[in-house]
Amino acid sequence: xxxxxxxxxxxxxxxxxxxxxxxxxxxxxxxxxxxxxxxxxxxxxxxxxxxxxxxxxxxxxxxxxxxxxxxxxxxxxxxxxxxxxxxxxxxxxxxxxxxxxxxxxxxxxxxxxxxxxxxxxxxxxxxxxxxxxxxxxxxxxxxxxxxxxxxxxxxxxxxxxxxxxxxxxxxxxxxxxxxxxxxxxxxxxxxxxxxxxxxxxxxxxxxxxxxxxxxxxxxxxxxxxxxxxxxxxxxxxxxxxxxxxxxxxxxxxxxxxxxxxxxxxxxxxxxxxxxxxxxxxxxxxxxxxxxxxxxxxxxxxxxxxxxxxxxxxxxxxxxxxxxxxxxxxxxxxxxxx
Amino acid sequence: xxxxxxxxxxxxxxxxxxxxxxxxxxxxxxxxxxxxxxxxxxxxxxxxxxxxxxxxxxxxxxxxxxxxxxxxxxxxxxxxxxxxxxxxxxxxxxxxxxxxxxxxxxxxxxxxxxxxxxxxxxxxxxxxxxxxxxxxxxxxxxxxxxxxxxxxxxxxxxxxxxxxxxxxxxxxxxxxxxxxxxxxxxxxxxxxxxxxxxxxxxxxxxxxxxxxxxxxxxxxxxxxxxxxxxxxxxxxxxxxxxxxxxxxxxxxxxxxxxxxxxxxxxxxxxxxxxxxxxxxxxxxxxxxxxxxxxxxxxxxxxxxxxxxxxxxxxxxxxxxxxx
Numbered sequence: 001x002x003x004x005x006x007x008x009x010x011x012x013x014x015x016x017x018x019x020x021x022x023x024x025x026x027x028x029x030x031x032x033x034x035x036x037x038x039x040x041x042x043x044x045x046x047x048x049x050x051x052x053x054x055x056x057x058x059x060x061x062x063x064x065x066x067x068x069x070x071x072x073x074x075x076x077x078x079x080x081x082x083x084x085x086x087x088x089x090x091x092x093x094x095x096x097x098x099x100x101x102x103x104x105x106x107x108x109x110x111x112x113x114x115x116x117x118x119x120x121x122x123x124x125x126x127x128x129x130x131x132x133x134x135x136x137x138x139x140x141x142x143x144x145x146x147x148x149x150x151x152x153x154x155x156x157x158x159x160x161x162x163x164x165x166x167x168x169x170x171x172x173x174x175x176x177x178x179x180x181x182x183x184x185x186x187x188x189x190x191x192x193x194x195x196x197x198x199x200x201x202x203x204x205x206x207x208x209x210x211x212x213x214x215x216x217x218x219x220x221x222x223x224x225x226x227x228x229x230x231x232x233x234x235x236x237x238x239x240x241x242x243x244x245x246x247x248x249x250x251x252x253x254x255x256x257x258x259x260x261x262x263x264x265x266x267x268x269x270x271x272x273x274x275x276x277x278x279x280x281x282x283x284x285x286x287x288x289x290x291x292x293x294x295x296x297x298x299x300x301x302x303x304x305x306x307x308x309x310x311x312x313x314x315x316x317x318x319x320x321x322x323x324x325x326x327x328x329x330x331x332x333x334x335x336x337x
Numbered sequence: 338x339x340x341x342x343x344x345x346x347x348x349x350x351x352x353x354x355x356x357x358x359x360x361x362x363x364x365x366x367x368x369x370x371x372x373x374x375x376x377x378x379x380x381x382x383x384x385x386x387x388x389x390x391x392x393x394x395x396x397x398x399x400x401x402x403x404x405x406x407x408x409x410x411x412x413x414x415x416x417x418x419x420x421x422x423x424x425x426x427x428x429x430x431x432x433x434x435x436x437x438x439x440x441x442x443x444x445x446x447x448x449x450x451x452x453x454x455x456x457x458x459x460x461x462x463x464x465x466x467x468x469x470x471x472x473x474x475x476x477x478x479x480x481x482x483x484x485x486x487x488x489x490x491x492x493x494x495x496x497x498x499x500x501x502x503x504x505x506x507x508x509x510x511x512x513x514x515x516x517x518x519x520x521x522x523x524x525x526x527x528x529x530x531x532x533x534x535x536x537x538x539x540x541x542x543x544x545x546x547x548x549x550x551x552x553x554x555x556x557x558x559x560x561x562x563x564x565x566x567x568x569x570x571x572x573x574x575x576x577x578x579x580x581x582x583x584x585x586x587x588x589x590x591x592x593x594x595x596x597x598x599x600x601x602x603x604x605x606x607x608x609x610x611x612x613x614x615x616x617x618x619x620x621x622x623x624x625x626x627x628x629x630x631x632x633x634x635x636x637x638x639x640x641x642x643x644x645x646x647x648x649x650x651x652x653x654x655x656x657x658x659x660x
Contacts (some may be wrong), residue, residue, distance in 0.1 A: 037518040072488045
């Protein structure tokens with residue numbers, strides 16, 4: 001099986017879907033790149049992270065659409081095109097930029113199906129880059145997805161590896177409701193075995209990354225690999241840790257989480273997002289409500305603090321959870337009597 | 338020429354500081370010592386300098402991601418700026434903002450901005466402060482050609498006209514919105530005409546010509562300070578570097594950039610014209626060059642050696658602390 005980076009896997013998913021379905025279009029800032037420039041070398045660009053490289057050359061300007069820097073119009077155009085039957089993939093470069101265009105998403109696209117009495121939803125995907133780690137500062141580093149999960153009508157996908165990214169993106173493109181597909185900027189280079197052919201991963205189906213009987217760790221996005229690292233290190237200390245990656249936070253696979261909690265009775269929830277009104281809180285609350293009789297320790301959350309993301313790399317390193325912090329949390333719930 | 342030698346030297350020094358700050362910053366970025374993103378202002382110095390020459394600390398500017406030059410022109414201390422772009426504890430924003438969010442409210446510098454089009458509504462708010470308080474202060478929004486297409490910018494211009502606010506919309510048309518050319522991304526291709534259609538005087542000038550920017554801004558500030566409402570100025574000055582450092586710029590030719598450096602360097606154009614038209618000489622400018630280089634190098638070296646924030650600083654300044 002070929003090795004692909006997450007960047008390549010995402011590119012490949014779009015390529016396959018655009019070949020399969022002529023109604024899939026891609027719209028965003030510099031998704032081609034080089035339009036209106038002295039050198040129209042669009043093959044070389046493909047977005048600031050190169051995720052859409054080569055798609056313009058294969059599919060042309062009618063389907064790979066560079067826009068001005070105009071987030072509201074991108075979001076609205078995708079929503080309007082979806083409402084009238086297309087399957088747009090909109091790219092919003094950094095998730096922080098949702099601030100500029102949120103109306104078109106949460107008042108418009110998310111509500112079409114419900115407020116129009118089920119006539120039509122917006123079959124659109126918004127691909128966006130999330131997360132800290134590059135020293136990009138408060139307006140380019142947020143893990144803002146809990147806001148999307150709060151909104152009825154939106155689905156929210158959070159891949160943690162290249163294999164999942166490809167299968168989840170293909171599924172998202174075929175989904176008939178708006179999907180926010182959150183790509184962590186620090187995972188783009190991570191490699192994985194990824195099949196060449198098309199495959200789908202259902203939305204709302206968690207992955208048990210690692211089996212374990214003492215403690216359950218539910219980790220999101222980039223936190224999954226840190227949780228695995230922590231779990232492996234604790235194996236030597238005799239703590240058997242399960243790691244569950246929900247993969248989509250809306251819908252959330254409650255059953256897979258509760259099955260593991262039933263066995264372990266001890267839970268750590270790990271998320272890079274800020275803690276208030278967050279997915280970590282949501283998951284913890286769900287476990288307390290629906291898995292109460294299994295619990296043998298308070299549910300512990302490991303998250304970013306309730307602060308913006310600092311620019312300073314020294315402070316940024318303190319901001320996101322680390323494997324060490326996850327380990328400490330696992331040990332503490334394990335030791336709870 | 339209607340400028341004193343002192344004014345000319347100050348303008349030149351400001352532009353040279355901007356150039357040195359970004360060139361040295363770039364060198365450090367390439368060496369891996371400078372964190373985050375770096376957006377170079379080279380080629381556009383005459384805009385920030387020509388605009389801010391008309392402003393005091395009590396006037397306001399709201400800037401862009403390409404904001405170092407604006408800070409320097411508005412009078413921010415180079416030492417404090419250097420500390421901030423290195424994200425040090427004693428930087429203007431104590432390392433929490435970095436290059437893209439550098440701000441100095443004491444100097445009326447309301448922040449660089451990592452959201453394209455984010456500055457224009459904020460500048461309108463500052464203009465509202467000036468008008469409400471009955472001062473003659475003005476507020477400048479620096480806006481790139483890319484940001485000129487944002488809804489926030491259109492809304493800001495309209496509101497400034499409706500409320501007759503002392504706002505000046507300075508468009509820095511550097512030819513590119515990230516990796517997309519202005520001929521593609523700007524529908525009419527004429528940012529000034531679009532601004533004018535909102536109902537305000539709209540200038541269009543060569544942004545590599547300090548004197549052209551200065552003259553347009555003189556008219557604009559007179560208009561705005563006297564309560565007649567907003568003005569816009571489109572300044573055309575192609576950037577020499579990529580959108581950010583690390584941008585491979587596959588969309589441009591080496592010839593274009595070489596031509597800009599040779600024929601449209603705002604600093605050299607300024608210098609040549611001033612030498613031709615006044616008593617100032619090459620050696621006057623050489624002296625400023627040397628002094629500026631030393632000043633900026635020293636500030637950067639000191640910043641690089643300065644202490645990092647403490648881990649506990651992560652949690653401070655989220656809210657006001659009340660005793």
